[in-house]
Amino acid sequence: MSQHAWLAMFYAAYFGFVGLYSPFLGPYLKTLGHSLDVIALSLGMMQLMRIVGPFAWGWLSDHTANRVRWIRAGAFGGFLCSVLVFLNQQSAMALVLLILLLNLNISGLVPMSDTHCMEICRGDNGWYGKIRLFGSLGFVAAVLLFGWIANVWGYASYPFLACLSLLIAFGAAMQFSPAPSEPLSTALTGSASGGLNRTSVGTGFRQLLIPQPMPTLWLASFFMILAHGVFYAYFSLYLLEHHYTELTVGWLWAFGVLCEVAFFALQTRFFDWLSLSTWLCIGYAACAVRFAVTALFPDWLWMMVFAQGLHALTFAAHHTATIAWLRVHLPGRLVVRGQAMYATIAYGLGGSAGTVVGRSLWGWGGPSTAFGAASLAGLIALFYGLKLKRQEAVLQ
Known part of the structure; x- marks a missing residue:
């Protein structure tokens, strides 16, 4: 597969996870018996980490001139945290902490992958758009498919699908080839x-x-x-x-x-x-x-x-x-x-x-x-x- 195809798979899997996370995390936690306060706090972790996380990942990426390494690290850390969040029973405090760590790990994936994609596409907005649209397709597919699954069978498959999405994103990131970076002096x-x-x-x-x-x-x-x-x-x-x-x-x-x-x-x-x-x-x-x-x-x-x-x-x-x-x-x-x-x-x-x-x-x-x-x-x-x-x- 080409680099363009691996990037398309990464976007589809990552935004598939977002399509599962944003609309359905609250109802899923409710089925586990968590209170509305815990659910609200858990959902707030994504916005909180968007304030502090992206710049930290961006600094690491630019400082080391190796953003592919950090895309892989964020995707793997997100997958590991998703396993701990969704496949284990824990207290409310531990749940919120693990969701915070999950969002910290994935908070830099979009800016880093967007920059990497632009470099692979050599600044061609057309190629970037054709690759980036797979993220939108992944989101739509996840929302519609899991909405139907939840309506028919409930939320039993939610943990597996959420973890699988980030695992696929990590697998795709492992196939990324580093793009040429600008020399430090320039x-x-x-x-x-x-x-x-x-x-x-x-x-x-x-x-x-x-x-x-x-x-x-x-x-x-x-x-x-x-x-x-x-x-x-x-x-x-x-x-x-x-x-x-x-x-x-x-x-x-x-x-x-x-x-x-x-x-x-x-x-x-x-x-x-x-x-x-x-x-x-x-x-x-x-x-x-x-x-x-x-x-x-x-x-x-x-x-x-x-x-x-x-x-x-x-x-x-x-x-x-x-x-x-x-x-x-x-x-x-x-x-x-x-x-x-x-x-x-x-x-x-x-x-x-x-x-x-x-x-x-x-x-x-x-x-x-x-x-x-x-x-x-x-x-x-x-x-x-x-x-x-x-x-x-x-x-x-």
């Missing part, structure tokens, strides 16, 4: 950043945080994923409040991911049309529209279908444009740490903030208020996205 003194000079601001955190347009990108990413934090936490409950059936809810989720898959498959031609920063702005604008529609027209099924279709822009286009933008604008030695910083600021801090803000506004002004705030967050992200384009024009 990483520190030169730049692959399309002309943005960073030598005057040091390395590491300073290069990632201080020079423009980096702070602008981080602010845009924070508000973009804050909006999606509301969506991921409350969309299903929102639809159920408006009397959709569980089957309809499931298919709306699946439709959004299938639109994401379609964009990944076709993005080669799309990214040839416009610049990366323009695609970022398109994603931010689509986010504002998507959640405004969700807030205003929850009882109109066709409008919910339209809103979910925008997932192709708010996730797939935005994700690829961000990953490619960081690869272009950061020195090679800092690329993984840049991806990790993105995961930390956007998905860790932004996603957590979205969950908290959504819950507060749901109680204060009702469900539509929460999604109205998500739309506003998309508009704030668009403001910073347009600022990013102006800063790039000045610096080039």
Whole structure:
């Protein structure tokens, strides 16, 4: 098998695990008799580790210039922890600790594997999208397949399938060939950043945080994923409040991911049309529209279908444009740490903030208020996205 095929298998297996973990961990723990407090704390470990984990893995990857080693280590550590979590009976405290360790191990897999995939694809967004879409397919397959299994046979197979997913991801990672890394001297003194000079601001955190347009990108990413934090936490409950059936809810989720898959498959031609920063702005604008529609027209099924279709822009286009933008604008030695910083600021801090803000506004002004705030967050992200384009024009 080619490196592209092994990467596709890795993405499918890892996001298959996510498709099992995010929707079904809570119900599974409930079947074991755990309290709602324990379930809530366990589910919170993923967001918590997204704040601290990706950058730690990214630092190891960049510092040793051997990210394949750390992808394998994270995948194996995740598999080992999943065995301890799912195939043993333990106290509530031990369960939460083991789930924390599980998420710590897998928290860096996406930024490291995305960077490795971009290197294997030599920066070709089209090839990257075709490989990355297997992650989306794995997620959809896991959600739909296990939803059917649980409905017919219950949760008895859940531990086995969760562990098997991470074992397959580890097996695929063992077949990765190291991609050529940028020499240390060029990483520190030169730049692959399309002309943005960073030598005057040091390395590491300073290069990632201080020079423009980096702070602008981080602010845009924070508000973009804050909006999606509301969506991921409350969309299903929102639809159920408006009397959709569980089957309809499931298919709306699946439709959004299938639109994401379609964009990944076709993005080669799309990214040839416009610049990366323009695609970022398109994603931010689509986010504002998507959640405004969700807030205003929850009882109109066709409008919910339209809103979910925008997932192709708010996730797939935005994700690829961000990953490619960081690869272009950061020195090679800092690329993984840049991806990790993105995961930390956007998905860790932004996603957590979205969950908290959504819950507060749901109680204060009702469900539509929460999604109205998500739309506003998309508009704030668009403001910073347009600022990013102006800063790039000045610096080039």
